[in-house]
Amino acid sequence: MAEIKENIVVFEHETLRFDKGEKKITKDQFEALERYYGNGKPFYKLVYNGVQFNEHVGVIQVGNTLIEVLPKADKIPHSKEEDKKWRNLLIGMLRTVGSFDIKSTSNSNLKIKPNTILDLYFELFIKEIEYLFHNGLVKKYRKKEENITTLKGSLQFSKHIQQNLIHKERFYVRHSTYDVEHTLHFIIYKALRLLKKINSNNDLHSRIGVLLLNFPEMPDIKVSDSTFEKLIYNRKNKHYQIAIEIAKLLLLKYHPDVTKGKNHVLALMFDMNLLWEQFIYASLKKNTTDFIKVKAQSSKFFWKPQNGRRTAIKPDIYIETYDGNIVLDTKWKNLNGFNPSPDDLRQMYVYHEYYDANKVALVYPGDNKNSKAGVYLKKDGKHDNKICSVVLINVEDQVLKWQEEIRRIIKQFISTK
Known part of the structure; x- marks a missing residue:
């Protein structure tokens, strides 16, 4: 040890x-x-x-x-x-x-x-x-070669002659055995x-x-x-x-x-990052009475070259509710008051479009009081109808309480008009 x-x-x-x-x-x-x-x-x-x-x-x-x-x-x-x-x-x-x-x-x-x-x-x-x-323990059949005193299976003639020229009482054979050695x-x-x-x-x-x-x-x-x-x-x-x-x-x-x-x-x-995504999905999936369907990594194709394979997009969590579709992307990091990266926001815009979402959100650990709603802007600077929020989830001292908090906050985000 x-x-x-x-x-x-x-x-x-x-x-x-x-x-x-x-x-x-x-x-x-x-x-x-x-x-x-x-x-x-x-x-x-x-x-x-x-x-x-x-x-x-x-x-x-x-x-x-x-x-x-x-x-x-x-x-x-x-x-x-x-x-x-x-x-x-x-x-x-x-x-x-x-x-x-x-x-x-x-x-x-x-x-x-x-x-x-x-x-x-x-x-x-x-x-x-x-x-x-x-x-x-499960047993399996396997082929085994050995030099023994009884003839069983098939005689391996060349090896038999080689090893048993003197020992006439032995046979070099290959046979099937049923044991735990596998x-x-x-x-x-x-x-x-x-x-x-x-x-x-x-x-x-x-x-x-x-x-x-x-x-x-x-x-x-x-x-x-x-x-x-x-x-x-x-x-x-x-x-x-x-x-x-x-x-x-x-x-x-x-x-x-x-x-x-x-x-x-x-x-x-x-x-x-992967663990946080799986943890939020498992927490939401635990009580599906609030939603019609909760899916992880639900992919859709969005680009195809003339030759070759298509390219897919795959949001972390896709939720169907009675009021429409919701897409969540999870990020394990502390924003420290800053905005999400432009790459993340652009990605969420595509999810909004391809999944016919009512709204989408980037989900981080943090103080829920600092969560903020956001909208995309049109080319003329006016508000679009596409909503992308930053949702922060409080970290609790116990896992079960943390899961309850995740469900409460996501449900609150979905129901907020």
Whole structure:
């Protein structure tokens, strides 16, 4: 079990350096992050003697140091209470949207209270493997070659002669066997061994040990994106899908340190813009009695070249109401009193036109009192009938209250004449 000696908490867009600052990483850790960055990871950018995080949030484990990158939609400085608030909100948002399509009825029944996102995903994985054990591991037919004392299957004549010139009592054969040794279990076993190596939560340590003790030993395989793309699910193994998705997340995000062997990197990071969009959609979808229909990423074609593919537009959220259509585009940033960018406003104008919308809005986190309505102007400077508002949504301390606030504010925006 990995022993986390340090837990560094930063907010998105903050910088960590090894030469100065109240919070520091070591030079070795910076070099490990530099190598990881070389693999095309967009979670931060390299700056002088350090890294600056962007809109991605989550956790990066470098050796025995855990770096938590938390979201931030206000200017309140770091404190234990403030860090705890945003950590809980982030975990709550991930649970709400079922991040990475990991949707399980059991994930609200976790036995531990997660301190970080790593703990959350580790226990989700453990819980799914315990569930698979409870239901019995799935067996599959596979071809097997071996030198045995009974003749079964087909005799592999050349290899039989080569290996059994002296041992007349043996047969080198190829035959079908029905057992648990197949790719799904190779992946799970590899992920369990990784978990034992990097887990730092004492509450999970014994459960990982029990699983490894009971799980049949499997051959080690190299995994890549193609390993998971080749998997085929059917009615017999569909219940493996959640465990495999989490295993994929862990195995593909793990970057071993092949130079010094101690600063391995595991990054579970999430784009806050995408998470904010999914969170608002899930919050509105939770109570559809206020609307006729709520859709995410509803695309329409709006341009076609003479040769080639058409180009589509795709607003974040499309709502059908009894009084007309509404289009919302979500942005995770603090406007600080400024207007939205011209590009965003131009995009909303197109949505207005193509979706026959009564009105459209850009949705940001912030103080709802500072929300403002807006209209597009015609070429002569007169008001158009196209309405584009800036809607700010208050950040609440609890996820359920936050969802209620989202529904209240959006409903208020829709009903305002």
